[in-house]
Amino acid sequence: MSYFKKILPFALPYKRYAYLNIFFNILYALFSTLSFIALIPVLKVIFNDKKEIFTKPDYQTAASLKDYVENYLNYFLTDSIEKHGNFTVLMYMILVIIVIFLLKNMFNYWAMYFSTFMRNGILMDMREALYRKITSLPLGYYSRTTKGDVISRTIADVNEISGSYLSILEMVVREPLTIIFTLGAMIFLSFKLTLFVLFFIPISGFIISKIGKSLKKNSTIVQQEQGKILSILEETLGGLRVIKSFTAEDKFRSSFKTTSLKFFDYSNIVLNRQNLASPMSEFLGIMVIGILLVYGGYLVFIDRQMEAGFFLGYILLAYNILTPAKAISKASYGLKRGNASAERVLDLLEQTNPIVDKPAAVKKDDFTDSVSIENITFMYEDEPVLKNFSLHVRKGQTVALVGQSGSGKSTIANLLTRFYDVQQGSIKIDGVDIRDFQLKSLRGLMGLVTQDSILFNDTIRNNIALGKENATDDEIIQALKVANAYEFVAELPLGIETNIGDSGNKLSGGQKQRLSIARAVLKNPPIMILDEATSALDTESERLVQVALENMMQHRTSVVIAHRLSTIQKADLIVVMQRGQIVEQGTHEDLLASDGTYKKLVMMQSFE
Helix, strand or coil: CHHHHHHHHHHHHHHHHHHHHHHHHHHHHHHHHHHHHCHHHHHHHHCCCCCCCCCCCCCCCHHHHHHHHHHHHHHHHHHHHHHHCHHHHHHHHHHHHHHHHHHHHHHHHHHHHHHHHHHHHHHHHHHHHHHHHHHHCCHHHHCCCCHHHHHHHHHHHHHHHHHHHHHHHHHHHHHHHHHHHHHHHHHHHCHHHHHHHHHHHHHHHHHHHHHCCCHHHHHHHHHHHHHHHHHHHHHHHHCHHHHHHCCCHHHHHHHHHHHHHHHHHHHHHHHHHHHCHHHHHHHHHHHHHHHHHHHHHHHHHHCCCCCHHHHHHHHHHHHHHHHHHHHHHHHHHHHHHHHHHHHHHHHHHCCCCCCCCCCCCECCCCCCCEEEEEEEEEEECCEEEEEEEEEEEECCCEEEEEECCCCCHHHHHHHHCCCCCCCEEEEEECCEEHHHECHHHHHHCEEEEECCCCCCCCEHHHHHHHHCCCCCHHHHHHHHHHCCCHHHHHCCCCHHHCECCHHHCCCCHHHHHHHHHHHHHHHCCCEEEEECCCCCCCHHHHHHHHHHHHHHHCCCEEEEECCCHHHCCCCCEEEEEECCEEEEEECHHHHHHHCCHHHHHHHHHHHC
16 A cells, blocks of 8 residues: 555645545445335335334334334335325335435436546646656666656556556545445344355455455566557657668567567456456355345244345345445455556656755856866766866867767766766866756756757747747747758748658758757857767758858857867867877867877778
8 A cells, every 4th residue: 555655645636526526425325325225115015025013113222223113114114005005105115216316326426526537637647747757857767768668657557547546546435335334234134144244255355365466466567568569669660761771670570579469468367367356256245145045034934033025125235235345356456456557657756866956056147267077987887988087168169079989978968968967076167066056057058959850749930949938030030040941941831830740850851950050049058069960961961050050159168079070170179089088189280280099080081
């Protein structure tokens, strides 16, 4: 129940609906019992099973309450039938039963009506909490998991909580109260018979719990396999061009089939075991009723301790316990499945984010002097990437980082934007450690253009205005012009209102990159970080994008991570990196003259 207790706070904003649900469930449970009690006089009239009592009985003590109720009912039936006849009395009684059943079902509807608002509200808040957590967690978390698994937790696991956990909120009041009210009526009618029921209910519960013992473990595996299916599907859709070009369809189909088969097998185990709850509880209930029929028949026909009408009413009440008992046993199975899903959801919600604002974090709106990287060391898990790395970038300066793949260039960009935190050393802006800034304030000072143009399935306007939501059309058009993108946007049928499709797939690589640059231009940050912004482009697109970059970098401090050395020849400082350390630095001309690593890189690219 520990997971259930952690999910319960999501219900607090909807406690008004919970109280109304409880109120109408109490009424439902009460009228559910009354609906069967009301059948007793009908059965006595139909089977003519009444003692003829012509004198109204007097109530004496609580100990004789049962005899008083039986005698009063027989007196009422004797008197009513004598005045109105059997058929008329029967019609009135049936009318009363219809009204009771109508009220019972109305209360059931209202209980479910308010439960719906509570359940859907909890699910909405839970998904929003998951989404907030997903967007707040550092990039390091997603290097240890898959997107498919995160999606599975947000969608499939939350749905499972809805189908199993939250259904328990509805049953906590209704089903137990129905059983309690019914048992109360049964004890009143026959204490001896009810002892049989009370004896067999714990036995039934024990058998059902033994069957469902391994359900949580298998449910966890089902959710994990579902996450793998979503992960494979996401990777397939993202890499469909590569899969087709390498004719690797069969390999991916085989991988998907293997995972799907595991999901199939474990789902069958879980669902079949869960499906066993209802027939098993019903079978055990019928066994109890069978025993009651034998013993009750003895009390009616041999011992003469109970009237037949009351006994038939008692059997109906006993059967009335079966429905809530089945629901509770099924809910206990659902609780185990819900536990597996809740564990995965709470695992994500309870992930700690090491990159957060300090209690007295500084808000900084401007950049006045320099960016200093001082003796930093950084590792991805156990793999060292940067060792005692230092660099000083003055305001207005363009610094280019070059080197072979894996030398740590992109890591610098991730550390400057504080996607990761350094393990040793510090990064300072205007002499203040970036860990002392508010994250929103720090990232507000920086614009980032990456090698992969990350665009969204929305209009050009909304993609560009991501960092400045209240931007005017004129500001957006001006940013497009600076990014050398206005010419192709103007030719589109809807201009800046054109939807560019999923990940901008309606545009070419160069067009997407220029829109990314326009987005950074509109944000107008004092520090610009360009992470291999032209490495994935063809020559023509590179030329257009390079012009856009040069336009954007005017009067700004820029850190350029470059693969193509032809794009950074005008940089104020070129830093050559190798295995996380600086091996050379200087201007383009100085480095060529020194005849070192940089010159070899230039010669290799020129030869290529």
